[in-house]
Amino acid sequence: MKRFSGLAVVVLIVVGACSSERNTFTNRTFHNLTSHFNAYYLSDTKIKEVENQVRANYKEDYTQVLPVFIPIDSATIKQNKEKLDSARELSSKAIDWHRISKWVDDSYYLLGKIDYLQGQQDDALNAFKYVNSTSKDKELRHRALITLLRLYVDRREYENANFTIDYLSKETEISDENRFALFKTLAYYYETRADQNGVIGALDRAVGYAPDKKEESRIHFILAQRYQKEGLDALAYDYYRKSLDGNPPYERSFFATLYAQQVAELNASKDLKKVRNYYDELYKDPKNKDLKDVVVYERALFEEKQGDIPLTLDLLHSAAKEPGSNPRLKGYIYQKLAEINLGEFKDFRATKYYLDSALTFIKEDDPAALEILEQKATLDQYVFHVERIQLNDSLSIIASLSPEEQTAIAQDYIEKEEERLVAEARAKETPKNSNIFNNLLAFSGKDAGSSFYFDNGVALQQGAIEFNRVWGNRPLQDNWRRRAATFQTSTQPQIPTPELDSASSGENPILANLPSLESLLGKIPNTPEQIEQLNSELEKSYFELGKLLYFDLKEIEPSIANLETLIQKYPNTIRKPEAYYLLYLGQKDSGGNFQQYAGRLNREFPESQYTYSVNNPDAASGNLAALESSKGYEQAYNAYYAGDYQRARDLVKATLEDYPLTRNTEKLLLLDIMVTGKLESRDRFKTRLETYINNTKDPALVSLARNMLRPMLSSEELAALEPKEKIEVDSTQLAADAAAENAGKEIPADSPYKLNESQTHIFVIALSRSEAEAATGLLGDLENFHAANYPNARLRTGNMNMSSENAIYIISPFANAEKANEYYQKFAADFESEGLPENIKSNAFFISIENFQTLNKSKNLEEYRTFFRTVYQ
Template sequence: MKKVFKIIVFSILATIVYSCSVKKDAFLNRSYHAVTTKYNVLFNGEQAFLDGLEEIKDKHEDNFWRRLQIEPISFDESKMTTKVLKPGTGFSADEEEENKNLTPFEKAEEKAIKAVQIHSMNINGYEKNSQIDNAYLLLGKSRYYTQRFIPALEAFNYVIVNYPKADLNYETKIWRAKTNIRLGNEKRAIETLRLLLDVLDETEKIDKSVKEQAYTAMAMAYEKTDTIQRVVDYLKLATKTSYNKEQSARNMFVLGQIYSELDRKDSARMMFTKLADYKRAPDKFRIKAEVELAKNTPNDSTSILMLARLRKLIKNSDNRKFLNELYYQAGVIQEGRNNPKAAAEYYKKSLEAKHNNNYQKTYAYERLANMAFEKENYLLAGSYYDSVVQLVSKEFGQEKRIRRIRRKNKGLKTLRKHEETVKSNDSILELVAMTPDERTSFFEAYIEKIKKEDEEKRQQLLNAQNFGSSFGGGASINNRANKGKWYFYNSQALGFGRAEFQKAWGTRPLEDNWRLSDKSISASKDVVLDNEGNKVNERYELSTYLDAIPEDKKVITNLVSERNDALYQLGLIYKEQFTNSALAIKNLERLTEVSTDDKLELPLSYHLYQIYKKEGEVAKANKYKNTILQKYPETSFAQIILNPETKLVEEKKEDEVLNKYKEIYYLYKANKFEDAVNEIDNFSLTLKNSNLIPKFALLKALAIGKYQDKETYKKALEFVAVSYATTEEGKKAKEIIEQLDKT
């Protein structure tokens, strides 16, 4: 028996050794190597390849606000550090530890190389192992996804040339075409795909999924050549079948986006409706299709049906991660239906949605800002535009939409600053104008008000501390069903912990210093020690407010000057930038009432004359016109009013003005900045109709910047930028302001 057993074992070993040979063209050899290649080496390689595809899918983020990529790959050249695998890789024991760090695609490439090196049966120029073409295809695809397109092309070409009758020949040609597209050889890819499709049309038994891949690749190629109609044609063909459900859904979505770009709204709605109703499509494409369907819905009776459809989707708890976009699109429809209040509520809900992204938020903030701007609530609009600018990333920072918002917001920032100056200085000057008794009464009432508010907050916190309450009692945190789960995924443990916390601390709001029930005295900056060592809250002390009121006449004069300058700037901004005559008149008229500066009478009168004339208020326009003609008949403003169509005649010689400018400029270069400013102020009283006026204004601003503080310097520059906006000096002043803002 032992002898028989030995013979059997020997026979088996001999058979295995014989079949291991790659030089013998026998059925046993071919079968052994084919099976070993497919179910051992290639199986592991294909699993690694699938892991790599999953990684790509997880890392790739689609921006549904733009046209999607037909093939969803995000290549990052700066971080691509793919190892180059050479022949013989994977066989050395010393490389085993190093190979553990290979990426999934590198592992797949390694297995493909191993399959070729060990199991290839190239006998008399013919490959006898039917799985080697699969190995080369896997090799090429792995290199494709690691952005090594030239080596990938070599692998695909090897299969096509050496295995013309292989089952995967058609698929390999599609991958070769895709690689050429990535290399910028779109025309070559189109030619080869067109020949392939001609063959596929004649082959009846061909798998239709291959045609689907070919049509998709052809659409990719034509997209690179900007031949949109051809992209549409091939995407339509690709969407007739749906073997790859994710790619089919993507193709339908891209096709709908293109229809929308071409203003073929009916076709876009049909495609997005088809995708929204396509049950096999991934959720993100179905919901995004609903959003796009809403975007392409006109503002007529159909928008009511679309709004109802969106509300139904919002109520579905399965769509929670898409609420930000669903709320936003519902807001757009409401705004289109002239229902701004409901629209604003939807936009705010979109911003508050748990699952969100910054780019989506920029659209909601922009809509809210535009609505506030239309209502002339410029301060609120500016706040919303600020949010857009802060949230936008570098990737989208140069979009035309974002650049437009930045420009608009820049003017609103200046506006907000001047509005705050007027409000703040008016409040202080109002207190300055009060008698001591009026001040005392005012602040006593204010202190009583904040004491009452603090007491109400304290009481609310005490009422919230429901000591001794508990829920979820008796639940064992050692329940086997919850064993091994993270604490916050364990509902019983979480309930137990919540109950224990409330026993100790009660119900506390989510805020800083949550342990303190009385926050009114928690801020150390408000609590001080008096002469007797007792703690005193300065917010409740009358002297805190009375001592803060300025008494120095110079300080008060500066407050008045700042307020008046802000009023003037506001008037010009509302007049020139926002063309809001009502607010321009409000600020300029108020300035005429409070200003005692005679220098402002002429420009104020001219600006008000222009505004009233534009608004058709003849009587008021004539009032300021007469002021200019009677008091300042020799000025350029009077000449413009009298001869609006005639070019002004210079009464002073330009060379005389130029000589004076040079004289003052030498003072500036000699660091006599105050003298330069005084000379400009004195000379400007006699300066008329000169093209050099903006130069004097800019030189004055630059001189002020040399000996006064930054804010005063900026105000002087802003005057030049606004008053002479169309001149080189005005533009230069604007550039300097931008540089100051950056520092």
């Protein structure tokens, strides 16, 4: 009975202690122990395992300045969802089941960390704020505030971040662990604000509180990189040497040693042989077998500094072929090749293809990739037109030959391709070993240079080509297979089979790229329609290439050459007035005979806008000119509809003489043609309309001109006039447009922005710091808006700091201004986001990539908004 009574007492004590309602010493002790060593400990362990997995999966790019914090990889977080869900459940139990324990606030902190890792920023924010406001544990409060600071920096909420920094700076008794986290987070804050000195200062303080040698080594390496970037080589050298302490990963040790040598000796050494020997030794070191591309790349950069460009190019090509552990480095290698080909040789075609190669190794959301895409936009157009000219010129020449001559050219091409394939096989062939014992092993397959047929690449290549000459590129199969195929064909219906590659289908892979005579002859244009299409493409490419070279690539001589070729080959081209004008500008810039083109414009196209421009070279231009020409157009339009046709003509001509090339020019020219219909003959009116339709690019104005022309045409002419897509435009809309434009603000005449509606555009929402902080859910709302309205558009959303006063949100890409305007209208009508003022929506705008580069330099949002309202609205 005594034993039973004792046991009962123990059971009653335990049961009583399990209660989370009674706040007694026994209860608190039980709940503290259970909460700490069961729920909290297990949850914390699982979170740390996930964080360690993020660090392990991250591949450091030592060729670039390392980030302060290793980025959180969403893919790794998704892979560990079950582990984080389990940690969340344990932390929740620690809160629900052990409410009187002292580990409740710690568990709330863990819940905030889980939310932070899973990208649930608002929930994480609330959790950290709650811990800071309720916890009596000073160390835990500091930890929550420091993590909250990192979250504010992630969200670019710098005002809140500044307040948190100020608050923490006044706190006392901060533990070493928290001091390390605080200084590292401060370095991250300065990193996002591109404050180099701030990052260095914060990391220098953080390294003194580093928890282990590995973390200390990484911070020393970052400090060394940043000092090297600032040109402080002596400090960089010291920190690179310090980063070698603590048994760092081999790759970091390699780069620390390499860069330390660079800042200490290689860059300053006059003994070039010694430097090159150093790179050779690194290359031969077997420990560096996965870093050979780095060694060759760094050697190439060294040779570039010595001015040896041919050797630099050779080394870069070698580096691209070397094995390596960092794919992004290949992207940097191709980017460097593009830079040299552009800067040294003006080889736009090679530059474009090197940039294409770079993008295959750099992720599309990487800042380097975005920079490459911007640079590549013009080069893509250049290469397209150059290659189309080369191809169509060749086809045009071949098309003028007799069928026998065409066949001879095709056969000659095939023979040269055969010779090339054999030469490639011979280049890959290993030299034959003359050892008699190896010759005896001809059938062993061990001797790559064996005389055995199937071990001889050159013999295989020649045999395949000879087979192709006799039998064609047919599948290789035995007689029984052909008989079986014949039997099946004659007795069973044919069933479509999936396409196979050359190896599985029996087709000889050696001949995969060897064209047949029939396929080559089939590409030659022989019908009048094909030849007309070919010449139409040539005409357009010569013109577009001339424009591109003059305006975008600033290459005047090649621009002149292409435009003169256009006029010589296609003297009746509808692009002739603009080509004359571009030649006038090009010859004027290069000190040539530009007056000849002014004379041609006056003789051949006296009423062209380009003629008005060359006759008045000092006329105003830019947005102010557009605004003034809008006023002139409105006055002339009113005079026309009042029946005062001569005054309307005088106003049109006066406006064109004062402002010859604005976005209102085509409207003014059409109004002048309408006056012609009232004052001159029917034939003159018809001729001017036909010329206008052929030369005008605005589809709405072209449609209006067609409507005017139709009553004067026969049924056959009407059929030829019909556009592929009809665009109905009310002529009165032109006056309304002019009046609306006239209501805009006066724009400075020297605006830096250009109108290029065909270029890629981006959409921009600009906010002040306080507005950005209030619009907490803007990014999420934008993504939901895109998912609902543009599910297949692949729109990307991001944000950046335009200046210390403004943050901008960017939506991209849009193929041209028209697509961007469609999005703008939809956004203005339907988009909603809590905390986003209505005036922010009305001040949003879209902008071409070229103009965005200008805006990003000037930071003057209002200047661009004025341009935007005048040009696009």
